[in-house]
Amino acid sequence: MNKYIICGPQGSGKGTQSRLLCETHDLVHVSIGDILRWHMAHHTKLAARITRIMNSGQLVPDEIVDNVVRERLGLHDYNYGFVLDGYPRTLPQAQYLFENWDVDRVIYLDIADDIVFERVLSRAKMGLGGGFTKRADDNPEALKVRLTEYYEKTKPVLEHYDKKGILVTVDGTQPINDVFGQVSSQLGLTPLVPPPEAVAALDDPHAALPGAAH
Numbered sequence: 254m255n256k257y258i259i260c261g262p263q264g265s266g267k268g269t270q271s272r273l274l275c276e277t278h279d280l281v282h283v284s285i286g287d288i289l290r291w292h293m294a295h296h297t298k299l300a301a302r303i304t305r306i307m308n309s310g311q312l313v314p315d316e317i318v319d320n321v322v323r324e325r326l327g328l329h330d331y332n333y334g335f336v337l338d339g340y341p342r343t344l345p346q347a348q349y350l351f352e353n354w355d356v357d358r359v360i361y362l363d364i365a366d367d368i369v370f371e372r373v374l375s376r377a378k379m380g381l382g383g384g385f386t387k388r389a390d391d392n393p394e395a396l397k398v399r400l401t402e403y404y405e406k407t408k409p410v411l412e413h414y415d416k417k418g419i420l421v422t423v424d425g426t427q428p429i430n431d432v433f434g435q436v437s438s439q440l441g442l443t444p445l446v447p448p449p450e451a452v453a454a455l456d457d458p459h460a461a462l463p464g465a466a467h
């Protein structure tokens with residue numbers, strides 16, 4: 254079984270690379286952001302606790318996301334493994350994860366700060382004016398908060414993975430297929446060609462961020 258974490262700042266292509274990896278290697282994509290948004294869309298009890306926090310761009314408290322992850326991974330619906338996208342985002346979350354699950358590799362999509370801002374702000378602009386389904390946290394104010402959270406709380410966790418010897422760093426500024434090729438080879442996976450439907454899905458503005466080379 255292959256158990257991976259994918260991380261990187263907003264606009265690094267985590268969602269896109271997770272989807273390609275899962276499509277080509279039969280892995281299950283576990284996106285914590287998607288699960289939290291599902292709760293908000295369905296007005297669950299949890300939604301009442303997280304909506305304001307998420308819409309402002311802040312991180313949801315550790316104990317809430319740890320529970321979401323425990324319940325989601327506890328379903329054991331992954332025969333070949335999973336890609337955990339958007340978790341852990343703090344050191345306590347990483348500690349919780351490693352106390353309870355084995356992880357084979359952490360894929361870090363590295364992109365320079367100026368490109369992060371360029372991609373993220375252009376996504377915000379598209380969201381505001383482009384007629385796509387807009388995320389409530391894709392506005393300049395919330396994006397600023399999300400980036401600050403990333404640099405203050407999430408980026409420092411990379412050191413933790415590095416010490417464990419499981420960190421794999423890939424240059425996320427390359428074209429999508431090149432990033433995917435490098436991710437696959439660094440994980441020791443056969444570099445399978447992404448199926449056409451997976452590539453077509455990249456036309457989805459929320460799958461492939463503007464500014465990412467195609």
Ligand code: AMP
Binds near residue numbers: 315341399
């Ligand atoms: P994402 O879709 O991964 O960008 O996540 C969207 C939002 O969900 C984040 O800005 C946070 O508010 C919340 N969120 C997702 N994952 C986590 C996490 N691991 N810890 C705390 N908050 C999270």
